Amino acid sequence: MDNTSMMIADAFAWTALRPWFGRLPEEMSGDYSFVIVGDRTGGAVHGVFEQGMEAAKRLNTAFLLTIGDLVEGYWTDEGEAHEEWERVDACLTGVGIPLFQTVGNHDYGTETMRKVWRERKGADYYAFRFGKTLFLVANTEPESEPDAEELASVQRVNRYLLANPQLSYEEAYKAAIREEYDPHYTEDALINPHIGEEQLAFFADVLEKHEDVEWTFLLLHQPAWKKANPAFERLEQLLADRRYTVVSGHIHHLEVTERNGAQYIQMGKTGGLSSFEGKGDIHHLLNVNMRGGVPEMEVILLEGEGGTDLLSHYVKVELIP
Known part of the structure; x- marks a missing residue:
């Protein structure tokens, strides 16, 4: 990686580890494309994330960005956390395209997961x-975790899924917990950004030093704009005089919102469990074509299994003037 392109907070000066793989091209001029990858987990659907990686290879993209939740996570045993990351990191490096990671709640949701993230990837926020x-x-992600009983249940299902990846989450849950899977959650209950x-100080400094850019992207796992959040509102204020786009994940349901004259995109999923039904309940990638400094976006639907076409243009996300 060309380190002149990368910005890491002083808080992470203690480590040379970074949450990305590969190197950006050293020289870049003109138009280019990149791909954003949605949530993989919460009960990964067998093979869909891998299909997404194969599709990304065919898009002739400069780099990939993930929006978080690459592992089922929520481990309290370091060995289990490292073992799952070994599997996923092997898949990510195997793509052969520079890839940048955003931390999600599954990646970061216990003290153990936070420790392992730092041991493997170092920084949990950055800029480039x-x-x-x-x-x-x-x-x-807040530095908290579910209670011990909930964690034990989650881990039992995770172990069953990892040993039997062909099963759906509902099937694994029934086998591991001996009960039918009956989720009781709302979007409001799922969103708890921190x-x-x-x-904030790091991003303020980065923005001040890069006033000349033509477009700014803010990547974050949770759609923080959906809850009153003073810290996020201050971050929006820092972006107010720029042309920018915000992209999140977490809810596993594609949604595009206009806010402050900008696009706020909540990704669907790239292999993750279905959370809410409707048109946005899709497995997809977001292909972003930078043309004359302005993003043109299209959702790439990941179709079916096996020999089906992996690149189906589902909908073009129109830029808000």
Whole structure:
């Protein structure tokens, strides 16, 4: 990686580890494309994430960005956490395309997961610049964890899924817990973003030093704009005089919103469990074509299994003027 393109907070000066793979092209001029990958987990659907990686290879993209939740996670045993990351990291490096990661709640949801993230990837928020485009990659996850009983249930299902990846989450849950899977959650209950003061100070400094960019992307796992959140609102204020796009994941349901004259995109999923039914309940990638410094976006639907076409243009996301 060309380190002149990368920006890491002083809080992570203790480590040379970074949450990305590969190297960006050293010279970049003109138009280019990149791909954003949705949530993989919460009960990964067998083979869909791998299909997404194969599809990304065919899109002739400069790099990939993941929006978080690459592992089932929520482990309290370091060995199990490292073992799952070994499997996923092998898949990510095997793509052969530079790839940048955003931390999600499954990746970061226990003290053990946070420790393992730092041991494997170092920083949990950062920024980078590619040509005239600036990318802010935030950490929206609070440093908390579910109670012991809930964690034990989650881990039993995770172990069953990892040993039997062909099963659906509902099947694994029934086998591991001996009950029917009956989720009781709402979007409001799922969203609990946290952005600390150190992050805000870091992003403020990055934005001040890169006022000349043509477009800014803010990547964050949780759609923080859906709850009153003073820290996120302050981050929006820092972006107010720029042309920018915000992209999140977490809810596993594609949704595009206009806010403050900008696009806020909540990704669907790339292999993750279905959470809410409707048109946005799809497995997809987001292909972003930077043309004259302006993003043109299209959702790439991941179709079916086996020999079906992996690249089906589902909908073009129209840019808000």
